[in-house]
Amino acid sequence: MRPHLFFIAAAALVCACSEDSSSGEEPVQEGTCALEDETSRPGFLFRLGCQKDFNALASEPLDTSIPGARSVKVVLDQFDNDTLYFQNSTEYAIHYEFVSANLSGAGKPLVGSLADFNQTEYYAPGRRFLLGSVTYYEGPDVWALEIAPYDTASAAMVTQLYDAIRKAGFFGPALFFHPTSQAVEAEAKKLAASVPVKTTAELFAAIDYQPLNLAASVGRLRFITADELDQTYLSYRDMVVLDRVPNDISVVLGIITEEFQTPLSHVNVLSQNRKTPNMGLRNATANASLRALDGKWVRLTVGAFNWSIEEVTSTEADAYWEAHKPKPVQLPTADRTVKDLRDLEQVVTEGSSSLRDAIKSAIPAFGGKAAHYSVLANTPGLPVRKAFAVPAGYYVQFMEENGFYERLDQLLADPEFQQKPAVRDARLKEFRKAMEAAPVNAEFQALLKAKLATDYPGLTMRFRTSTNSEDLEGFPCAGCYESHTGDPSDWEDVLDAIRETWASIWLFRTFEERAYSSIDHKSVVMALLVHHNFPDEEANGVALTANPFDPSGLQPGLYVNVQAGGDAEVVHPPPGITSDQFIYEFHQPGLPITYLSHSNLVNDGETVLTPSQVFELGKALDAIHERFSPAYGPRAGNTGWYAMDVEFKFDGEPGQIPTLTVKQARPHPGRGQ
Template sequence: MKPFFRILVSATLALACTAEPTTPTDTPSREPVEEACQIAEDTTAPDSLKRLSCASDFSAFASQPIDTSIPGARSVKVVLDRYDNDALYFQNSQKYAIHYAFVSKNLSGAGKPVVGSLADFNQTEYYSPDRRFLLGAVTYYEGPKVWALEIAPYDTASATLVTQLYESVRDAGYFGASLVFHPTSEAVQMEAKNLSASIRVMSTDELFAAIDYQPLNLATSVGQLRFLTAEQLETTYLSFRDIIVLDRIPNDISTILGIISEEFQTPLSHVNVLSQNRKTPNMGLRGAMSNEKLRSLEGKWVRLTVGAFEWSIEEVSAAEADAYWETHKPTPVVLPSVDMSVKDLRDIEEVVDESQGTLREAIKAAVPAFGGKAVHYGVLANTPGVPLRKAFAIPAFYYVQFMEENGFYEKLDQLMADPDFVNRPEVRDAKLDEFRKAMKAAPVNTEFQELLKAKLAADYPGQTMRFRTSTNSEDLEGFPCAGCYESHTGDPSDWEDVLKAIRKTWATVWLFRTFEERTYSSIDHKSVVMALLVHHNFPDEEANGVALTANPFDPTGNQPGFYVNIQVGGDAEVVHPPAGVTSDQFIYEFHQPGLPITYLSRSNLVPSGTTVLSAAQVYELGQALDKIHARFSPAYGPASGNSGWYAMDVEFKFDGEPGETPKAIIKQARPHPGRGQ
């Protein structure tokens, strides 16, 4: 159990209400009124104050957590001691990061009850109705200019206790007339309905409505600033050294040095994962297309910085831009060499040999034959409690065989020796399209076909099959290349349909956007090989989603949880939804008592007041995510010695036969690159 550390949520989309709608007349009518400050200038701030009398007092105590995606948020923790005549303490949150640290140092012993262990403190002070302390935080949200009292998402305080804390804080703070109560989870929101009408409850969506900045990947880069609409991107070629201002995020975008989008994004969109992999800044900014500061720099070389709380942009000289590129252009990536010794169509449970060495070593040893996706799937298949489709892998040998037997490597040599192909993106795009068409029409080795027919007839009779990309240049630590390749479905009852699916999937190695991504990282294109992960497809799934096995807004670990983004089955993809479509996004604190859920947005494709998943389904998913997180820790996480950010990026479905409750099925897991520094 972790102590309360104000949950930090993502301004990703227009968010659905978590409280009763309010009108402008409901907003606090009084501005904060400052009094004489308690802390004199140029003096050391004390451990606590009984009152916060001015902005300077608040600033001296307020913490600025780096993991927030709500810029400008500042927070001071509060403690009300019910044993000591309801004494209220604003704690120095810069000195004491958690409530327990302050309470055990300052309110234990010396005539007062001794504060026990952290575990005992957490168990009683967040869950017991007879608790000694009421714990919370006063947070100032700079964007909407809101003062909010918040309690932990898992705190079970009754409306009576919340009221006691609220009134005490209101009366002891210079901001008191403006103070609202902000519920931080579904459970807290339910209890907030029992509060008196005199306490203004402000929902998460109301807070986000006034937020104009969304930091997604924290980084700095220097490039040429360009303005484009998503529609214009379909016919416009970009340079590696561009920084682009967009009206909305498209499904795909070429490799560039930075993104500013007018429409807010989802943290697990392909575009953002690619930005994280490239270590380039990515942010949302309402009104970006007409922002005066940005428009004044259009076409110029600029330095863009995306920070946790604020962003900045400034003009630089062409010489500075050239020097930056020379210093910061990506280090060439060398891919694992293909293992041509493996030719059998291997059941997924046998893809990774964990009998020797570490899990990390076993994964690396299997990638040259089976690619990143199939290898990680193979680890999942040997993880008890993780629900998967039965699957097998077609090794990379057969892709190489196909390329060699049809002379495609020689054709690639000719293309890459053509100056027009190398120097002109429109020529490169057209030639790669011709190359893919040739691949889709080329013959497939007869012996391989017979081997595949026998496998499908014996183990997957009557099933349509998904042929999924699994290359040595995706789903890898340091180079995930999310969305670089495309999978396809074939029906074995029509064998040509199977061959068509395989060739179309193999051909996606040579998609223009994928070719550009590899070029940006100086990858030898001919070193890329594609194995295939094969299983029955999901023709009518009830829901599809993506998740992180850690809270991306809390890399410190003080507020652990799973981040989940899920949408009902259909045409609206969860990672890049159509304009105007929102999905369910939430933080699931799986390891906290009560399993609190904090919704960040709601799907507008389900009836109002409902969610895509039931509570039982969320728990089912949480069990799988927990097992996945622990399973891969020896390869990528703390169990491997990694003391930094660790999360697995997981794709999943909920699927079931007619009349059945849909069950979770994990599609893939790969290491996540993190949110930047």
């Protein structure tokens, strides 16, 4: 069992609080310690008399999104006169390890296998043990009893465990019960007033610090508002303090936002790609420690439980940059020879080579997005839209026939372009405008017209970017490029969509992102992933196929961020708009869901997805995780973090029940160290 609180921008969760919560508001008074000091760490204690006793047995939570939290697991043995054990949670990481080592045999019933234990002790009404943990949340100064999100313990069982812990712990008068999932929350509503409840939303509201990407870096600290970003040019070596989460930001070495973020927010994904620190801090723009360092060189460290910032000299800053500036990224060499408009099932050829090598072989001609989509299209039972790919050779043809490579050479050789961000931005806009007005090869147009008329008659089409510089290990570049929709009934509309999509290679922020990684800009080519668009989807979302807050892997889950259909985006919504965010423990009996926030675009008490849709999504995410494991996961020898970053939609024709469609999947870089 572990703490199950995740710090993300959250709408208030359903409160299961009793009206009388006085017992949880009483002050903590330490008594006589059972241990002489914290260095003495027995396997368990029957009582915790003081903070030192708690500290001696406590472990850092597996959920590293909770800064300052510590937990001690508890076991109540109903066979042995309701004896309560506070187990050494560092020595015994899970309940089973403790009970099998200490409470099995020698006059007590034998404890069977781990599978039998889990099935009985978390689900059976006649279980022998009541299991939970006592967690201290430092930020809100709350002591909380928690049970596993999938534990089916009744209100009576929770009360029995709560009462025993309250009597045996020095924190007893201040103890709350914290529900860790929808199912536990529903059962908590049956608790008597003597068991006060503290919800996730209430705990979250008292937290000031949100670690997002764990890293350290050195840069010049700058205060800026999100609204000013469009008119401000930032340096690679800047660190920024922002009032709210921006939709986009150019390359910087660190980010602090006053508004808390979602783990899949655009700026956090960028920070993960760059391996730079990112954090949320309430009232950051008024923080005295930060304000005192405005304009100075600083070292910012974002840790799992705390953060620090200190001034450094310009000499130290320069030395840091030279030692830590990104290593040049070498893109896959473009294959300009492929000219057929290829159905996605045929883009990645699996066979004698590994899946990883097969994907890499497809990228030079079709880009990262189309290559990964091809694997999805060849995964049995996975719902994806029929699609085809326009190879990158047609982008190269367009650039060559219109003299854009020569024009690009002139830009890159211009010192003013290289040295002045404002000039660079203006010239790139002119370059894109010229691309958007240039003619497209007539033979290519004829080939594309025939393909759309034969295979996609009467459908509007989405032309999606698929370059050799995105969705890659080492350079995901999520959100770097822009896709567009065209209607074949108006052919010029299709050409506009294609040219605007190709031109997005030369967006200012995308150019800066590549320059930061010393990428040869002329080596970038763009294929197109083409399918019928989603004009009126009922829901859209992003998900990770693993739990980003559980690096240990002991509490696996799927992380989902989903919003009701409409104009509000998921990863960078308008200010004040929240989405449904939850952890779905797909492999646990009962399929528990822990909602971290709720969408404020649906009615109170409702969720964006129905339970059947959540289950449909869970099956797909599980299949994707397993499918790409031979390329990026354990089956490829990866013993560290592994998750696929997945985009999805729920869409249906009028009168039909919306069903799932998977849009794309790419390897996720993880949360830092």
